[in-house]
Amino acid sequence: MANIVKYFKDFNNIEDIILECENDISLGCKVKVFSDIKNKCKIEHENIDFIFCVDPMENAIITARNIYAEKCQFYIEKGGIYSAENNLYNNPEKISELDYDEAIELSASSYDYVDASIISLAKRNSVRIEILSLKDKVPTIIKEVVGTSEKPFKCITKDTNIIVITLTEIPDKKGATYKIFKTLSDKNVYVDSIMLPAANRCKQDISFSVKSEDKNQVVGLLQDKINALEFKEIIVNENVAKISVIGETLRMQPGIATKLLEVLYRNDINIMMISTTEVRFSIILDKKQADLAIRAIHKNLI
Numbered sequence: 318m319a320n321i322v323k324y325f326k327d328f329n330n331i332e333d334i335i336l337e338c339e340n341d342i343s344l345g346c347k348v349k350v351f352s353d354i355k356n357k358c359k360i361e362h363e364n365i366d367f368i369f370c371v372d373p374m375e376n377a378i379i380t381a382r383n384i385y386a387e388k389c390q391f392y393i394e395k396g397g398i399y400s401a402e403n404n405l406y407n408n409p410e411k412i413s414e415l416d417y418d419e420a421i422e423l424s425a426s427s428y429d430y431v432d433a434s435i436i437s438l439a440k441r442n443s444v445r446i447e448i449l450s451l452k453d454k455v456p457t458i459i460k461e462v463v464g465t466s467e468k469p470f471k472c473i474t475k476d477t478n479i480i481v482i483t484l485t486e487i488p489d490k491k492g493a494t495y496k497i498f499k500t501l502s503d504k505n506v507y508v509d510s511i512m513l514p515a516a517n518r519c520k521q522d523i524s525f526s527v528k529s530e531d532k533n534q535v536v537g538l539l540q541d542k543i544n545a546l547e548f549k550e551i552i553v554n555e556n557v558a559k560i561s562v563i564g565e566t567l568r569m570q571p572g573i574a575t576k577l578l579e580v581l582y583r584n585d586i587n588i589m590m591i592s593t594t595e596v597r598f599s600i601i602l603d604k605k606q607a608d609l610a611i612r613a614i615h616k617n618l619i
Contacts, residue, residue, distance in 0.1 A: 319346045320386040321614040324377045326393045328354045351377040374435045382442040396450035397457035400472045406615045416462035422597040426473040426561040469573045469618045470564035477558045484523040486549035559608035562601040568595040584613045
């Protein structure tokens, strides 16, 4: 008899949840249901185990591994994962399946319904995740995917909660860059993209991005150590956005990043900074051009 583990973010309509579980039970499955519902009232059903706990997603993954569950289903209000948010692109497509690494990058970029740590846990334990809702039961499946998609990328995200900070005329000498970023890391400031051009006349500028809410802390930390760190001034650019495109094809086929850059070039979109992983390509650009870039990329590459 197969086992299925389910997590329900919204636990208001218990009748619909039980009905959803009974559909699987009718097919010969045993069901365990996880939730972090505050009202931990006892709910009894002879074929369903209701488990109320802290960190229910994590516990659902671990339980799915321990009982060799067929799948671990996360029921969230939004349902499956789409190629873009509705406010970014009209009529985005639902993604049928994502590789674990693609889903981790998506969660790290802006998708906050399932944390990247949960997907990493599922990957380590080879647990298949399905993202769906009670209203839309066609899931996005997260698992190990072999092969590449027909399209270069599967989804695109936008993050406007960033700023770019530039430090000018840093001496080109050993340890200068280390001291700057050590100052920030000591205060647990997360730095994303970094641009370090070649030195010019023994001095160089460094640009990097941080979260908008860290602006005052970062500027204060660096300003206090301007003499010790030996840069000339701090320039803050708040009119920026980060666009990330995600797809395992990036590490499978050469020339994919070039296709993306060509789309931006043909739409007269300027890039400030680039950061990449094996399955994610991110660019930082002027906030005013972000939506144009998203439409162009989605139309041509997703």
